[in-house]
Amino acid sequence: MDVVAIVLTIITASTPLLLAATGELITEKSGVLNLGVEGMMLIGAITAFATTTVTDSAVLGVLAGAAAGTSLAFVFGVLVLILLANQVATGLALTIFGIGLSALVGTGFVGIALEPLPKLDLGLLSAMPVIGQILFAQDFLVYLSFFMVVLVAYFLSKTRLGLILRAVGESHDSAHALGYPVLLVRFLAILFGGFMCGLAGSYLSLAYTPLWAENMTAGRGWIAVALVVFGTWRAGRVALGAYLFGTITILQLHVQGWGLEIASQFMSMLPYLATIVVLVLISRDGAKIRLNAPQSIGKVFTPSR
Amino acid sequence: MGSKKTFGLVVAALAIVMVAVWFLAQKKTDEASVSETKIGFVYVGPIGDHGWTFQHDRARLEVEKALGSKIKTTFVESVKEGPDSERVITKLASTGHQLIFTTSFGFMNPTLKAAKKFEKVKFDHATGYKQAENVGTYSARFYEGRYIAGVIAGKVSKTNKIGYVASFPIPEVVRGINAFMLGARSVNPEMSISVVWVNSWYDPGKEGDAAKALIDQGADIITQHTDSPAPLQVAENRGVKGFGQASNMIKFAPKAQLSAIVNNWGAYYVERTKAMMDGSWKSQDVWYGLKEGMVEMAPYTNMPDDVAALAKKTEENIRSGSLHPFTGPIKDQSGKLVVEAGKIADAGMLLGMNFYVEGVQGSLPK
Incomplete structure (x- = not known):
């Protein structure tokens, strides 16, 4: 059994979930529920793939993917914050729109193969057995995903801006009364969410499976949304959830390959089941969940004049 | 209260647009039903999957090319198997489509239900086993191709281990695994197959992960019964060999693809459409293979x-x-x-295959 290989596969399987969930966490903490994660990821994926194919630059591809996710989030922001559309319905529409638009844009890119995203190479350090490959030979989006989790956790708990963001998510009326720009804060949070979903999509089409295939997210956006809720809106737990899900997904494939006598249908269910059970268990304190959950999530804010 | 007024206006405007569109659509279908024959296609995946659905859509285009302006085709992609598909099939039948191809196993019962409601509409269902007066079934003997792939794998493999990325434990898939195993063992009795079920027809990420897991466990040949090119691409990146599925995937794996089992539905769809137009369409159950050209092998490369x-x-x-x-x-x-030696498995065993042959590892999920 090659543990290193398994760990490497787990990292690739978890990274897109982690990126998207971190973005959605900030969006939800500001009191906005964006169910368009799947759509933004797909738009990010095709834009990144198309840009990389045309320009031959993975960096440009990732930037374009992130920008595409952000622009779709911009549309969402205008709809729910300015035109006061229902967030759940708009989010669902965004997903459907993203699936369709990415398929349309992607028709010319089906059947093209790309080189996977380049990996970090620190010479001797990366060549070290076991640790080297896991710690020092990933592509930059993997490092970025970890950095972002730490950054978001620090931002939410230790900075003044983070406090404002949470206040806006907690009670937009109070925040507004205190003079905080509720709509601006939420807009930025939505854009950040879109940016991260764009990155997650780029990771899918450039590193995870370097190809474009319609609807290639295959539900990962929804898992990211669920992770935020089951991780009770805490960055660390969301990250734990993402890795738990990735780990069990990969391990169940290995267990099947070893030929153990467990029903494959049960194994396929296991990542969902285990992630929910673990996250529910570690955060079963109802009072704390209520503390963490943004109270005005999904509610429309109209500034009183 | 300004916003409420605007909202009311928007709703009113939307309502007007929707009614207008509905009227236009009605008119269009009326016109269409007199002037041309409409053929419907229901797909389980996106037409860009570069596998199963991609090949069905390619065949649809062949029908358009062969019959030109006499017909009009409509397709609905990414239709979930189950109740949702019945809605889609019914919708096609009620909008004047006279022949509808439902192209996934899981559309079987929904197709039959819709067929009961629309007795004049003809249906052709892929890979199913239930027919009706106006429902025919067709399938391809993919196992013939898989046997050849097995023979190749048996000769090329160094670790004697094949990694098989499988979708759902239905007879069609199990038959493919067994055919591959028999082909491999016909040239090398040491061969074995490890199967990983991903419980999905289409999830590039998971299919690729399954391939990685199998390679990590020592497989040096990857083959798949799922619809995306991801497993083959993983084989290419990891320096092992593999087979394309449903269509020629050589572009994804120029160094790894040994061959591909290519589904070619075009000729059959043209034949059925013509039969429907001249009134000779009859419910039938066909199972075509290499001989009829419904199964083709991509060029033998990298061996x-x-x-x-x-x-x-x-x-x-x-x-x-x-x-x-x-x-x-x-x-x-x-x-x-x-x-028994010298005998050939009967149709019942082939169609309902629910056991693994010797050499396949693990137990078959029930």
Whole structure:
């Protein structure tokens, strides 16, 4: 059994979930529920793939993917914050729109193969057995995903801006009364969410499976949304959830390959089941969940004049 | 209260637009039903999957090309198997489509239900086993191709281990696994297959992960019964060999693809459409293979010449009928003889295959 290989596969399987969930966490903490994660990821994926194919630059591809996710989030922001559309319905529409638009844009890119995203190479350090490959030979989006989790956790708990963001998510009326720009804060949070979903999509089409295939997210956006809720809106737990899900997904494939006598249908269910059970268990304190959950999530804010 | 007024206006405007669109759509369908024949296609995946659905859509385009302006085709992609598909099929039937191809196993019961409601509409359902007066079924003997792939794998593999990325444990898939195993063991009795079920027809990420897991466990040949090119691409990146599925995937794996089992539905769809137009359409159950051209092999690449020659010879023998992949002696996993030497597995066993042959690892999920 090659543990290193398994760990490497787990990292690739978890990274897109982690990126998207971190973005959605900030969006939800500001009191906005964006169910368009799947759509933004797909738009990010095709834009990144198309840009990389045309320009031959993975960096440009990732930037374009992130920008595409952000622009779709911009549309969402205008709809729910300015035109006061229902967030759940708009989010669902965004997903459907993203699936369709990415398929349309992607028709010319089906059947093209790309080189996977380049990996970090620190010479001797990366060549070290076991640790080297896991710690020092990933592509930059993997490092970025970890950095972002730490950054978001620090931002939410230790900075003044983070406090404002949470206040806006907690009670937009109070925040507004205190003079905080509720709509601006939420807009930025939505854009950040879109940016991260764009990155997650780029990771899918450039590193995870370097190809474009319609609807290639295959539900990962929804898992990211669920992770935020089951991780009770805490960055660390969301990250734990993402890795738990990735780990069990990969391990169940290995267990099947070893030929153990467990029903494959049960194994396929296991990542969902285990992630929910673990996250529910570690955060079963109802009072704390209520503390963490943004109270005005999904509610429309109209500034009183 | 300004916003409420605006909202009311928007709703009113939307309502007007929707009514207008509805009227226009009504008019359009009326016109269409008199002037041309409409053919509907229901797909389980996106047409850009570069596999199963991609090939069905390619065949749809062939129908358009062959019959031109006399017909009009409509397709609905990414239709979930189950109740949702019944809605889609019914919708096509009620909008004037006279022949509808439902192209996934899970559309079987919904197709039959819709067929009951629309007795004049003809249906052709892929890979199913239930027919009706106006429902025919068709499938391809993919196992013939898988047997050839097995022969190649048996010759090329160094670790004697094949990694098989599978979708759902239905007879169609199990038959493919067994055919591959029989082909491999016909040239190398040491071969074994490890199967990983991803419980999905289409999830590039998970299919790729399954391939990685199998390679990590020592497989040096990857083959798949799922719809995306991801497993083959993983094989390419990891430096092992593999087979394309449903369509020629050489672009994704120029160094890894040994061959591909290509589904070619075009000729059949044209034939059925013509039959429907001249009134000779009848419910039937066909199971075509290499001989009829519904199954094709992509060029034999990335292998020594003698292996390619052997593959060609095997293909020729299957086409001419002198070789049937499921010719005894065939033993199941427990070593029990299920097909006696010299006999060929009967249709019942082939269609309802629910056991692994000797050499396949693990147990078949029930």
